[in-house]
Amino acid sequence: MKGAPHMAEKLTPREKGFSEWYVDLVQKAKLADYSDVKGCMVIRPNGYALWENMQRVLDKMFKDLGHKNAYFPLLIPESYLKKEAEHVEGFNPQLAVVTHAGGSKLEEPYVIRPTSETIINRSFAKWIQSYRDLPLLLNQWANVMRWEMRTRLFLRTTEFLWQEGHTCHETEEDAEKETRQMLEVYRTFAEDYMAMPVMTGQKSESERFAGALRTYSIEAMMQDKKALQAGTSHNLGQNFAKAFDTQFQGRDGKMHHVWQTSWGVSTRLIGGLIMTHSDDAGLIVPPKLAATHVVIIPIFGKASDAEKAQVLEKTNALAADLRKAGLGVVLDDDDTKSPGFKYNEHELIGTCLRIELGPKDLAKNSCVMVRRDVRQKEFVSLDEAVSKAQAMLDAMQKDLFTKAKSFRDSHTFEVNSYEELKEKADQGFLLAHWNLDPKVEARIKEETGLTTRCRPFDLKQEPGKCVVTGEPSPGRIVFSKAY
RNA sequence: CGGGGAGUGGCUCAGCCUGGUAGAGCACUUGGUUCGGGACCAAGGGGUCGCAGGUUCAAAUCCUGUCUCCCCGACCA
Numbered sequence: 066m067k068g069a070p071h072m073a074e075k076l077t078p079r080e081k082g083f084s085e086w087y088v089d090l091v092q093k094a095k096l097a098d099y100s101d102v103k104g105c106m107v108i109r110p111n112g113y114a115l116w117e118n119m120q121r122v123l124d125k126m127f128k129d130l131g132h133k134n135a136y137f138p139l140l141i142p143e144s145y146l147k148k149e150a151e152h153v154e155g156f157n158p159q160l161a162v163v164t165h166a167g168g169s170k171l172e173e174p175y176v177i178r179p180t181s182e183t184i185i186n187r188s189f190a191k192w193i194q195s196y197r198d199l200p201l202l203l204n205q206w207a208n209v210m211r212w213e214m215r216t217r218l219f220l221r222t223t224e225f226l227w228q229e230g231h232t233c234h235e236t237e238e239d240a241e242k243e244t245r246q247m248l249e250v251y252r253t254f255a256e257d258y259m260a261m262p263v264m265t266g267q268k269s270e271s272e273r274f275a276g277a278l279r280t281y282s283i284e285a286m287m288q289d290k291k292a293l294q295a296g297t298s299h300n301l302g303q304n305f306a307k308a309f310d311t312q313f314q315g316r317d318g319k320m321h322h323v324w325q326t327s328w329g330v331s332t333r334l335i336g337g338l339i340m341t342h343s344d345d346a347g348l349i350v351p352p353k354l355a356a357t358h359v360v361i362i363p364i365f366g367k368a369s370d371a372e373k374a375q376v377l378e379k380t381n382a383l384a385a386d387l388r389k390a391g392l393g394v395v396l397d398d399d400d401t402k403s404p405g406f407k408y409n410e411h412e413l414i415g416t417c418l419r420i421e422l423g424p425k426d427l428a429k430n431s432c433v434m435v436r437r438d439v440r441q442k443e444f445v446s447l448d449e450a451v452s453k454a455q456a457m458l459d460a461m462q463k464d465l466f467t468k469a470k471s472f473r474d475s476h477t478f479e480v481n482s483y484e485e486l487k488e489k490a491d492q493g494f495l496l497a498h499w500n501l502d503p504k505v506e507a508r509i510k511e512e513t514g515l516t517t518r519c520r521p522f523d524l525k526q527e528p529g530k531c532v533v534t535g536e537p538s539p540g541r542i543v544f545s546k547a548y
Numbered sequence: 549c550g551g552g553g554a555g556u557g558g559c560u561c562a563g564c565c566u567g568g569u570a571g572a573g574c575a576c577u578u579g580g581u582u583c584g585g586g587a588c589c590a591a592g593g594g595g596u597c598g599c600a601g602g603u604u605c606a607a608a609u610c611c612u613g614u615c616u617c618c619c620c621g622a623c624c625a
Contacts, residue, residue, distance in 0.1 A: 075586095084619070093559095099617065159624070180625095214549065214623055221624070282625095294625060333625055364584050405585035423584060433584080442584095514621090548625090 076413075078345045083289040084217075090339060091218045094348045094414045104216040104223030108332065111414060112219075114356035115335050116226065120206065122258055122354070123228065123330070126250050132202040132230060137184050139208070140175035145183040148308040152182065155275020159211040161223075177210040182276065182301070182327055185231045186309035193233060193313050193323060200243070201233040201323075219336035220293070220548050227331035233311065233323040237302070240324035244300040247328040248281045251296040259334065260351040260465035261285050261341045262473050263295060264494070264543060266519030271503045277327075278302035284518045284543065286473040287340035290493040292518045292545040295337050298328035336548075341469050342438070348415030349438050351465050352458040358392040359454060360416045362407050364423030365400070372424045380422050383432070383450055390451050392458075412437060417458055420450070436461050438468075479541070483532045486544065487513050494545050496524065498538035500531035509533060509544065518543040 076093060077085040091097050096112030108116065124134070140163060146153045156179045163175040178184065185203070193201060210224045230247060234240040248265050255263045263283035273280045277299035285293045305311070306322035315321045342349040352358055363380045365373050377398065384396045395416065397407050404421065411419055421433040432450060434443045436457055445453045476493025480486050489495055490513045499505060499517065510516050519542070520526070526540025 082619085088618075101616075103616070209625095211624070213625095215621095225625075227625080297625070329625075331625060362584095366583060368583090400583080403583055403585085403587055405583085405587085407586090408584095409586050421584065425584075 076345055076347065079288065086345070087336075087340060088218065090343060090348060096335070096339075096348070097218050099218075102223075104213055106218050106222050108226075111356075112335060115338065115350065115354060116332055118354045118356065119254075119258075119330075119334060120228070123250075123254055124204075124206075126254065127204050127228075127230065130202070130246070130250070131200075132204045132232075135203050135205055136207065137178075137181050137188070137205060139178055141178050141181070141184045143174045143176050145187060146176055148183060149276045149305055151304075152276035152308075156180070156211075159213070161210050161212055178207070179209055179211045180327075180329075181205060181207070181209075181229055182231065182305050183309070186305045186311050186325075189231075189233055189306075189323070190309045190311040193311060195314050196235050196316055199233055199235045199313060199323065200239060202230075202243075203232065204228055204230045217336070217548075219339070220333055222332075225331050225333065227329050229327060229329045232326045233306075234326070235313070235315070235321075235324070237324050240302070240326050241300055244279070244281060244298045244326045244328070247326070248283065248296070248298040251283045251298065251328070251330060254330075255283055255285065255295055255334075255337075256466060258351065258353045259338050259341070260353075260462055260469060261295070261337055262466065262470040264519060264521045265523075266521040266543070268297075268519055269503075269506060269517040269542065270501075271506055272517060274299045274327075276301065276304050278304070282519050284545075285337055285341060286469075286476060286493060286545075287337070287548070288472070289340070290476050290491065290546075292494065292543075292547040293333070293337045293340070294518070294547065295334060296328070296330040299326060301325040301327060342465050343415070344438075346409070346440075347413035349465070350415040350417060352417045352462045355415070355417050356393050357395050357414075357416045358458055359387055359418045359420060360395045360397050360407070360411045361387075361420045361422065362397050362404055362411075364404050364421055364426075366423055366425075368424040372427070375427055376422060376424060379427060379447070383420070383422065383447070386451050387454060390455060392454065408435075412440070417461060418454055420454070438465060480532065480544075486515065486532055490515055491546065494518070494543050496541040497532045497544055498529035498540070499542055499544075500534050500536040500538050502531075502534070502536075505531065505533050514546050515544040516547050518545050518547060 076089040079086045095109045097109055098107045100107045159179055161177045164171055206228050208224055208226050213221055213223055216222050232243050252263055252265050255261045263285045265283050268280040268282055279300045281298045282294050283296045285295045287293055303322040303324060305325055311323050312320045313323055361380045361384055363376045380396055384394045387394045417437050419435040426432050430447050431444050432447055434445050438461055478489055478495055480489060480495045480497045486495055486497055506517055529538050531538045
């Protein structure tokens with residue numbers, strides 16, 4: 066007897082409403098939940114596990130390059146923020162401020178950090194004396210708060226988790242090298258671990274971080290063809306060093322301001338991961354970041370008690386073997402739920418690989434394996450189960466990237482007129498000439514909803530004519546609707 | 549912040565217009581039968597109707613305020 070599908074369990078299909086699909090998925094896959102605090106979310110164990118895996122990988126990548134972790138206060142004296150004029154101007158509208166503490170009004174309000182350049186520079190100024198102290202390479206895993214008008218789970222919340230790298234260098238060249246190097250780290254992480262292809266490039270003047278010389282970003286394309294800025298790396302020049310008097314005595318015996326960088330990725334990456342790979346059945350997670358790689362579902366059918374015992378014994382042994390091989394394994398032997406229910410459930414929460422094992426398989430010394438992304442059944446000998454599972458996970462990791470990349474590439478266009486730009490506004494990444502004028506950029510945004518994402522490094526910059534004004538353009542920049 | 553929609557057991561929603569003892573399906577608990585794509589039967593448990601005021605003999609229902617969420621815009625990682 067088959068019951069009707071439980072409509073309540075199904076996600077809104079992407080075609081019907083991408084935003085609703087996303088919200089449904091985040092909640093039904095138990096990644097996050099709303100809280101009673103405006104704009105803030107609760108990251109549930111399924112979601113936090115993804116973040117922990119991201120942290121683990123990134124942390125190692127940072128440390129391998131010589132960065133060390135540290136921790137600075139959540140609260141920043143308001144006066145610190147005001148030291149760098151552009152910085153405070155940029156962040157002012159988004160600040161939460163603590164005015165009272167310990168039962169009385171504070172002499173000077175504290176700002177809840179929107180980012181930590183200022184308070185970190187206060188320490189840098191104390192710690193750095195000589196060029197021998199450089200480079201100084203720090204990273205902080207922390208929460209930050211930016212008051213937002215409109216929030217979306219993972220993509221934009223008032224409080225979010227991130228890492229912020231902060232480095233000091235002797236020369237501008239060293240700082241630039243670091244800025245670009247960390248952007249490459251982000252690209253590697255996004256592509257090799259998240260299986261999310263990204264464009265790297267420089268942000269336009271209007272998209273530059275408040276207080277930076279230059280901002281670079283990695284930009285990914287979501288399944289609805291909108292861009293997601295997935296990470297940023299800033300060359301801060303000497304702006305903060307001058308504001309906080311962070312100086313060192315150079316090889317020439319004279320005092321110099323340090324050259325700085327900062328770079329960050331946040332829990333927004335989880336949103337990017339979801340919107341890059343997942344489907345109408347639920348979450349799809351690249352194996353390299355999955356907490357649970359395999360679910361084993363024992364099937365009992367009309368089996369006798371003795372057969373059931375045998376099935377259970379086999380599934381237990383298989384689970385142990387898979388774990389020994391380093392995989393995250395769940396043995397779902399709950400006999401109050403039907404196999405079909407479990408299939409759907411694990412597709413919803415994004416378990417990478419499903420293994421079914423029943424009496425019929427036992428008789429053939431085999432099992433059934435199903436990859437979450439392609440959902441096709443494959444019969445596998447139990448003797449080869451572990452190696453086959455690993456091979457399927459490897460293939461899945463590669464295929465997810467390939468699929469996402471071909472999606473992005475097939476929705477990336479060279480556009481040569483303003484008409485065409487308007488026409489293709491919803492179709493993905495549009496490579497167009499622009500004369501660098503922020504007013505023209507603002508007009509395009511106003512009229513089409515398109516923003517400049519970045520000037521891609523791997524796109525040869527050839528002069529042309531601005532699609533709006535016809536004036537000279539140094540090269541094409543990516544326009545897209547964006548999160 | 550503007551426009552639109554919505555808050556009623558864990559979830560999806562009905563009831564509200566026209567005030568009068570709070571409902572359904574799913575989920576949950578227990579027992580039994582089931583089991584290769586969301587099983588079935590039976591018996592149970594669970595809700596001060598987002599919150600705060602007000603009107604009234606009486607408020608989920610009417611009035612005022614407020615909070616939150618969703619969709620579409622403007623601001624941002």
